Amino acid sequence: SAVISQKPSRDICQRGTSLTIQCQVDSQVTMMFWYRQQPGQSLTLIATANQGSEATYESGFVIDKFPISRPNLTFSTLTVSNMSPEDSSIYLCSVALGQANTDTQYFGPGTRLTVL
Amino acid sequence: RKEVEQDPGPFNVPEGATVAFNCTYSNSASQSFFWYRQDCRKEPKLLMSVYSSGNEDGRFTAQLNRASQYISLLIRDSKLSDSATYLCVVTRGTYKYIFGTGTRLKVLA
Numbered sequence: 001s002a003v004i005s006q007k008p009s010r011d012i013c014q015r016g017t018s019l020t021i022q023c024q025v026d027s028q029v030t031m032m033f034w035y036r037q038q039p040g041q042s043l044t045l046i047a048t049a050n051q052g053s054e055a056t057y058e059s060g061f062v063i064d065k066f067p068i069s070r071p072n073l074t075f076s077t078l079t080v081s082n083m084s085p086e087d088s089s090i091y092l093c094s095v096a097l098g099q100a101n102t103d104t105q106y107f108g109p110g111t112r113l114t115v116l
Numbered sequence: 117r118k119e120v121e122q123d124p125g126p127f128n129v130p131e132g133a134t135v136a137f138n139c140t141y142s143n144s145a146s147q148s149f150f151w152y153r154q155d156c157r158k159e160p161k162l163l164m165s166v167y168s169s170g171n172e173d174g175r176f177t178a179q180l181n182r183a184s185q186y187i188s189l190l191i192r193d194s195k196l197s198d199s200a201t202y203l204c205v206v207t208r209g210t211y212k213y214i215f216g217t218g219t220r221l222k223v224l225a
Contacts, residue, residue, distance in 0.1 A: 033215055042218055112157075
């Protein structure tokens with residue numbers, strides 16, 4: 001498995017501001033993922049982040065709103081830009097370990113964001 | 117129709133009971149299958165992978181039925197600590213993980 005940490009663990013932000021969430025892994029991984037989990041709902045994939053290439057965004061998510069950095073194999077950031085109350089959610093990073101198509105995802109502890 | 121569907125529950129069962137959850141998936145090309153557990157206000161944690169031959173880990177048994185496109189999770193001798201939301205996860209393509217909305221289990225003393 002992997003040990004994954006996220007910072008901040010929670011934040012309360014004003015509408016219109018931006019927040020950058022950091023994700024650190026204790027080992028080098030190729031694939032990192034960012035998810036959103038809104039209250040009472042399951043996880044929705046925002047984007048996949050490979051080191052050295054542009055992140056791949058899922059339908060409904062765009063780079064201008066959720067820019068992602070992946071400067072090395074152990075670290076990634078997700079920025080939630082120009083926030084609105086609808087962005088209030090838990091944001092989780094995860095990594096995939098194992099063989100493609102059979103590997104397992106391990107999640108960070110999440111960042112609980114509240115936008116006022 | 118959602119690609120992965122689960123009964124949201126809650127399933128309220130007494131300690132010691134056996135409980136089973138099903139999860140159906142719509143894409144026959146789905147390749148890998150997992151059960152995750154998520155405690156309140158925590159991140160999901162892998163419970164077990166699900167193999168075609170079925171697999172067992174202590175009190176937990178997972179089964180895959182490709183013909184009917186569902187996976188199941190059986191928990192025997194339920195403990196209070198089993199209370200959580202159980203997420204069904206299906207992969208489609210390379211690193212494409214689809215999460216179900218979860219089934220809530222509450223084990224009662």
